[in-house]
Amino acid sequence: MRIGLIGAGAVAPYHCAAAAALDGVQLAAVCDIDAAAARRAASGCPDAAVFTDHRAMLQSGVVDAVIVNTPHSTHLPIGADAAAAGVHVMVEKPMATTLEDCDRLVAACENGGVALTVGHIQHYLPEKVAAQRVLETGELGAVRMVRDNRSTDYRPGTRSPWFFSPDIAGGGALMNIGGHCLDRSLWFGGGRAVEMLATTVNRFGSAVETDGAMMLRLDNGVAASIVVVSDPATRSDLLTVVCDGGVIEIDPRHGTTVHVDGRSQLVHRTHPDDIQTAFTAQLADFQRVVDGAAPTVPLAHARHVVELVLAAYRSAADGAAVLFDGALI
Template sequence: MSLTVAVIGAGIIAVEHLDALKGMEELQAIAVADIDEAKAEKISEDYQVKGYSDYRKMIESESPDIVVITLPHFLHKEAAVFAASKGCHILLEKPMALTITECDEIIGAAEKNRICLMVGHIQHYFQENIIAREQIESGELGELIMINETRHMNYFTSGRPQWFLEAEKSGGGIVMNIGAHCIDKTQWLMGSRYAKVLSKLTYRGEVEGFSPDVEGSGLLYLETIDQIPVTISLSGYEGVPKHVTELIFTNGMMKVEVGKGVWISEGDAYQLVHYPKGSSPFKKQFAELTAAINRKEVIRNSGEYARSIIEVIEACYRSNKEGKIIELKDASLQRRSDPLF
């Protein structure tokens, strides 16, 4: 029998999840809820699921096995705790919550109600990142020395919902929303928790008719417990879009661009790596959650793992404010042998 899935939120990411559910034998989408009734109705018609304007009523009426939460960040904790209290397994979009305190409340609710909690750190399932991790583990390029991650995009667009640009609701700007992907991806690739953070942020974003109070750029210096240095450059101002991860080894270099390819250095030039395309990252994510529910397999993107990302982000804001390196208190000795990686 298929596990039933209900989605909270009817935005762009909800559509990604619903598309991924198509053709998955062990899962069946049954309902969607959004406070915007028109959005909920449109999704319900497009995907032949029931539509609700109140997610609480949806959960109580449908009793889904799994709830996918795709709400604004400030609503994550409330929705996750409620879903857990009703015995629903949870796939919660990133970032997990606004603070590590909220993360702890969600984790506590999941443990109390004995449900599976997965946080949607989707970078783990992109084929390019999988290939990069396999390359690191192979040791063919020698020892990993450092990583430089660059992510440039126009963050302050008129089409971005306003709550993204209000710190109280979003938790922050480009570091919280996009940086979460970068921090997660680099940490996961290395299989080692971050232990130190130094950051410099700018707050110069502008949107017509509104003054954002979130950061528009960030230059982050991070160091793992294995003392591997990582730089993450984030810019949300106008310019040429860029999303590149460069990994430096003792015997070569590797460049990763999600959706485009993986390149490995040969001599003084990069050569494209040929690899199978793989299935949808969202399908892979659902498959892992299903395996955890049905076969008690380990969830890599657990609440505990996702909490570590929020811990780093909080340290970034604190470092910028205090002008110093922040050492992470909760950075325990996690290695690839740990199921979190």
């Protein structure tokens, strides 16, 4: 499978290393509107072609599949162009910035007869995989509650300007970092959300929200709380899963700990290669989907994450909870 990477941003090196690590996968091209950035990303693969226009890359015939690692609102048009060219598509999260665009992307790939996956990296991170394995044993009983605390930095100047454009990014901290939190909270909670109550805060003169809180009720009764805070004194990335028989704490800085009746057991210790391991596993999953397998992250789940971010914005604007059953909101 000849891969074309579209977008040479922060995670591009992980995608490139993943392609180099897998049998049957080749990084054939890198495309970015900044030619120097594209050349840097391709530097580890001397045979990779460099492009500054994704349409030229698609027309060249050098790729069988693409990874779309570009600003959020461009996922649909670039993915649709790839599908029209008969090229398989993996888009980074979020799937798109509107539900209509999510549906258009799915339709474009179906019409083009190509595979589509969404890069929700949380499902491949070793500390999250270790927690899911514990839950699958049933030893802790049912999940009752999920708490997710994340820090970020949404001060203007700390990241590319497009992150602060509502039209291009589709939102701020909740669309970006909150998307990861929603993804993993739904995954460990084991259901779909039926109620959302949210608050957003715009600080630093930002045009998009810099901070936010989301309270969710899932269709199986699980409660999930998510808080994203920008630029706190103490950084955090702690996911807590409360079960009938114990508590799982997941922190990528330390690992995954199971605590039962006053005793703790470390079931995964953080390793420096964990992030790269996740990106390699994600690309291997895409490779299997191209070969006809079902994706680890269903498209309906990826769409639901976008649905929930939009519900959070609506709840914050109206000052009230949003109830929904999967219909467009």
